[in-house]
Amino acid sequence: MKLLTLDLFYIIAGTFLLLAAGRIALDRTHPQRWGSAVFWGLLALTFLAGKALPPTLSGYFLLALVVLAATKQVGEKPEAGSPLTERVASAARLKNRLFVPALLIPATAILGTLALSRLHVGDLWLIDSASITVTSVCLGAAVAVVAGLRVTGAPVTTPVAEGSRLLQTIGWAIILPQFLAALGGIFAKAGVGAVVADVVAQALPTQYPFVAVLAYCVGMALFTICMGNAFAAFPVITLGIGLPFIVGLHAGNPAIMAAIGMLCGYCGTLLTPMAANFNVVPAMLLELRDKNAVIKAQVPIALTILAANIALMYFCVYRF
Amino acid sequence: MIKLIGILIVGAGFALRFNPLLVVMAAGIATGLVAGMSFNEIMELFGTYFVQNRNVTLLVILMLPVVGLLERYGLRERAETLIRRVRSATAGRVLLFYTAVRQVSIALGINIGGHAAMVRPLVTPMAEGAARARHGELPDQTSQAIRANAAAAENVGNFFGEDTIFAVGAIYLIKGVLDTSGHKVSVWALSLWGIPTALVAFGAMWWRVRVLDRRIERETAAPPAEGER
Numbered sequence: 001m002k003l004l005t006l007d008l009f010y011i012i013a014g015t016f017l018l019l020a021a022g023r024i025a026l027d028r029t030h031p032q033r034w035g036s037a038v039f040w041g042l043l044a045l046t047f048l049a050g051k052a053l054p055p056t057l058s059g060y061f062l063l064a065l066v067v068l069a070a071t072k073q074v075g076e077k078p079e080a081g082s083p084l085t086e087r088v089a090s091a092a093r094l095k096n097r098l099f100v101p102a103l104l105i106p107a108t109a110i111l112g113t114l115a116l117s118r119l120h121v122g123d124l125w126l127i128d129s130a131s132i133t134v135t136s137v138c139l140g141a142a143v144a145v146v147a148g149l150r151v152t153g154a155p156v157t158t159p160v161a162e163g164s165r166l167l168q169t170i171g172w173a174i175i176l177p178q179f180l181a182a183l184g185g186i187f188a189k190a191g192v193g194a195v196v197a198d199v200v201a202q203a204l205p206t207q208y209p210f211v212a213v214l215a216y217c218v219g220m221a222l223f224t225i226c227m228g229n230a231f232a233a234f235p236v237i238t239l240g241i242g243l244p245f246i247v248g249l250h251a252g253n254p255a256i257m258a259a260i261g262m263l264c265g266y267c268g269t270l271l272t273p274m275a276a277n278f279n280v281v282p283a284m285l286l287e288l289r290d291k292n293a294v295i296k297a298q299v300p301i302a303l304t305i306l307a308a309n310i311a312l313m314y315f316c317v318y319r320f
Numbered sequence: 321m322i323k324l325i326g327i328l329i330v331g332a333g334f335a336l337r338f339n340p341l342l343v344v345m346a347a348g349i350a351t352g353l354v355a356g357m358s359f360n361e362i363m364e365l366f367g368t369y370f371v372q373n374r375n376v377t378l379l380v381i382l383m384l385p386v387v388g389l390l391e392r393y394g395l396r397e398r399a400e401t402l403i404r405r406v407r408s409a410t411a412g413r414v415l416l417f418y419t420a421v422r423q424v425s426i427a428l429g430i431n432i433g434g435h436a437a438m439v440r441p442l443v444t445p446m447a448e449g450a451a452r453a454r455h456g457e458l459p460d461q462t463s464q465a466i467r468a469n470a471a472a473a474e475n476v477g478n479f480f481g482e483d484t485i486f487a488v489g490a491i492y493l494i495k496g497v498l499d500t501s502g503h504k505v506s507v508w509a510l511s512l513w514g515i516p517t518a519l520v521a522f523g524a525m526w527w528r529v530r531v532l533d534r535r536i537e538r539e540t541a542a543p544p545a546e547g548e549r
Contacts, residue, residue: 006375006378009378009382010374010378012382013377013378013381013382016381016382016384016385017381046370046371046374047374047381050371050374051371053367053371054367055364055365055367055368055371056360056363056364056367057367058366058367058368058370058371059362059363059364059365059366059367059368059370060363060367061367062345062363062366062367062370063345063363063366065341066339066341066342066345069339069341069342070338070339070341070342082392084397087391087392087393087394087396087397088394088397089394090392090393090394091393091394091395091397091398091401092394094393094394094398095398096398096402098390098393098394098395098398099395099398099399101386101389101390102386102390102395102437102441102442105383105386105432105437106425106432106433106437106438109431109432110432113431131375133431134375134378134379134431136431137379137431137434137437138378138379138382141379141382141383141385141386141437142382144386145385145386145389148386148389148390149389151393152389152390152392152393154389154392154393158388158389158392159385159386159388159389160385161388162384162385162388162389162391162392163384163385163386163387163388163389164384164388165388166384166387166388166391166436167381167384170380172341173340174377174380174381175341175377176340176341176344177376177377178370178373178374178376178377179341179344179345179370180344181369181370181373181376182348182365182366182369182370182372182373183326183330183344183347183348184369185365185368185369185372185373186326186348186351186352186362186365186366186369187326187327187351189355189365190323190326190351190352190354190355190357191323191355192323192324192326192327192351195321195323195324196324196327199321226327226330226331230490231490231493234493234494234497235497238497238498239497239501243501243503247503254498254503254505255498255505255506255509255510255513256509256513258494258497258498258505258510259494259509259510259511259512259513259514260513260514260517262490262493262494263479263480263514263517266479266480269475269479270472270475270476270479273334273340274330274334276340277376277380278435278471278475278478279471279475280340281380281435282435282439282471282474283468283471285435285436285439285440286435286439286440286444286467286468286470286471287467288464288467288468289464290464290468293464293465293467293468294468294471294472294475296468297465297468297469297471297472297528298472298475298476300524300527300528301472301476301521301524301525301528304520304524304527305480305517305520305521305524308516308517308520309517309520312516312517312520316513
């Protein structure tokens with residue numbers, strides 16, 4: 001038995017989404033009142049009911065979310081933020097106490113990961129150790145809300161109201177990462193990866209050790225750009241290119257190949273809008289006008305690291 | 321080959337700036353259909369995987385109430401005030417420091433960052449505050465550049481600290497894939513070989529924040545007054 005599980009936090013998140021949907025539905029001045037309310041309401045249901053919902057029904061919910069977003073029925077109310085003068089006055093009054101709740105998030109994450117995961121009375125465990133890092137951060141968020149209410153003396157409705165404002169600032173993009181993960185599942189089920197690996201293997205002269213390294217590293221980056229996720233690209237490219245050519249044909253070291261190969265995938269992650277949670281959601285969250293600004297800032301970094309990885313792998317993988 | 325239609329749709333759809341949710345749905349449906357699934361089966365798969373991957377969205381959602389609350393009460397303004405007192409601070413140094421903290425902590429298996437939990441409420445106000453303290457009000461394009469680089473600092477720190485020292489997530493995925501294909505490797509060897517790239521990543525970030533700081537200086541330098549020069 002575990003007290004704090006991911007399921008508990010799914011319900012908390014779902015409740016928050018439902019409250020946000022309710023606030024929008026009650027707001028007569030909201031420009032996209034019903035579309036937005038239904039969007040967040042349906043998303044709330046997938047969080048609250050989750051695995052209890054028949055998967056086909058969740059699928060059709062998802063289709064409804066897509067239709068609402070694509071027909072521009074989901075939006076935010078302009079202005080909604082609090083005036084700057086009010087925030088400056090409040091900052092001057094509360095001073096560094098404002099940091100306490102914010103820093104409680106990482107503090108709880110550290111404590112949860114290192115210590116709380118060991119707490120138990122017989123079979124009753126405090127935290128589900130299977131998902132310890134994520135659950136600890138969730139717990140941190142919950143602790144921080146309580147501390148935030150104490151420090152600011154705000155009414156309980158404020159976190160919901162302000163959270164709902166931020167939620168609408170991000171908008172429908174918030175589900176893009178999760179949705180892309182689902183697409184990855186469908187790609188895997190349909191056998192897309194094997195086809196990609198075949199094409200690369202046939203097209204390149206992999207009998208040269210350097211070409212094998214180049215094909216594997218660039219393949220990891222490119223396939224990650226397509227899939228948006230290095231974890232999805234890794235098995236495909238490693239089984240399709242890395243192991244047969246670098247390890248099989250040229251007797252390279254599989255540990256070096258795989259460790260650096262995964263990091264080549266991360267270079268791809270820095271370059272793709274498909275990695276929405278890293279590149280697109282932050283652009284919305286930081287209110288950037290150019291939705292590709294984060295990717296553009298990362299291009300020089302990603303290419304530098306990728307080049308270094310290729311050199312590093314070529315000089316080490318056949319030597320150690 | 322026909323199975324690659326999904327990748328094609330995603331590439332074309334993103335390039336043509338269709339709604340990304342629509343593009344992803346279309347890619348999934350097309351891929352499923354050419355693989356011989358029925359429409360209902362595809363919806364079932366979408367539903368199953370979407371619910372399975374709720375953890376991807378969970379953290380961002382849970383951060384919103386507390387971040388919104390603290391912002392309402394002036395957290396970002398306070399962060400800016402505080403950083404103004406640090407004379408040596410520049411936007412670039414703030415970001416580089418954050419990348420280092422992120423790399424080291426995630427290497428120890430501790431996830432303390434995030435765009436919602438740290439970058440929006442603390443890192444960007446501090447970076448912009450440091451720049452304002454040195455150069456006065458920032459042109460809009462400058463402040464946009466600082467924010468984009470703050471997101472990059474988070475991503476680089478997160479990705480390239482992870483696979484070092486302590487074996488976390490990705491290492492087990494790597495080991496799982498290699499093990500099932502008959503190659504026994506130790507998690508320690510895998511983490512060890514992540515370290516050189518972690519150092520290169522930090523170096524690349526160092527280079528980019530220097531470029532950023534120079535850009536801020538250039539964009540905030542007052543244009544020469546009439547008649548001078």
